[in-house]
Amino acid sequence: MSSPSSNPEQPWRAGPGTPQPTPGNQFSDWAPGLVMFAGVLMLMNGIMEVFRGIMAVSNDDLFVHTPRYVFRFDLTGWGWIHIIVGVLVAVVGAFVLKGAAWARVAGILLTALSALESFLALPYFPLWSLVVIALDVFIIWALCVYRPEQGAPS
Numbered sequence: 130m131s132s133p134s135s136n137p138e139q140p141w142r143a144g145p146g147t148p149q150p151t152p153g154n155q156f157s158d159w160a161p162g163l164v165m166f167a168g169v170l171m172l173m174n175g176i177m178e179v180f181r182g183i184m185a186v187s188n189d190d191l192f193v194h195t196p197r198y199v200f201r202f203d204l205t206g207w208g209w210i211h212i213i214v215g216v217l218v219a220v221v222g223a224f225v226l227k228g229a230a231w232a233r234v235a236g237i238l239l240t241a242l243s244a245l246e247s248f249l250a251l252p253y254f255p256l257w258s259l260v261v262i263a264l265d266v267f268i269i270w271a272l273c274v275y276r277p278e279q280g281a282p283s
Contacts (some may be wrong), residue, residue, distance in 0.1 A: 164225065164233070167271035171222025171236055174264050178215030178243065181257065182208040207250055214243050225272070233272045240265040240272075 185208030218239050224232035244265035247258040 163271040164275045167236070167268045168222045168225035168232075170264055170268050171225060171240065172219050174240075174243065174261060174268070175215045175217070175219025175222055178211050178218065178261070180215075181254065182211030182213075182215060184208070185211060185253075204253065207253065210246055211250070214239070214246055218243055233275065237269055237272050240268045244269075 185204045187208075218236075221232050221235045221239050225236050244262045247261040247265070251258045
């Protein structure tokens with residue numbers, strides 16, 4: 130029988146002189162993948178926000194109307210806000226996928242803006258707004274925890 134460190138099928142079983150992973154460097158293996166996933170989510174989120182904006186601009190009957198909402202706007206106005214923010218999020222998401230360092234900072238700011246505008250539009254399309262806010266929170270987290278010196282060069 131071979132020793133645990135020489136068995137290629139069980140790489141997690143290290144032999145007695147093998148350095149053990151420390152809590153500080155375990156994240157570095159999969160952080161670049163999280164950033165790539167965040168970029169893909171930004172692209173998808175931006176495109177879906179554009180579609181939501183187009184729905185609001187073209188057909189107001191799809192949305193719930195709340196007469197006593199504090200942040201009440203015309204649905205056509207909300208639609209244009211969704212279209213503009215969606216396009217910006219999608220474009221920055223493409224640059225995140227290309228590895229642009231500025232795009233991570235811009236992505237954090239734009240997804241925070243996207244979460245805010247989804248919160249303000251919550252009464253008009255509640256379930257979708259909650260989904261977008263959850264996606265935006267994950268994107269912000271993934272872009273915040275990545276450090277270029279831990280993963281692939283940006």
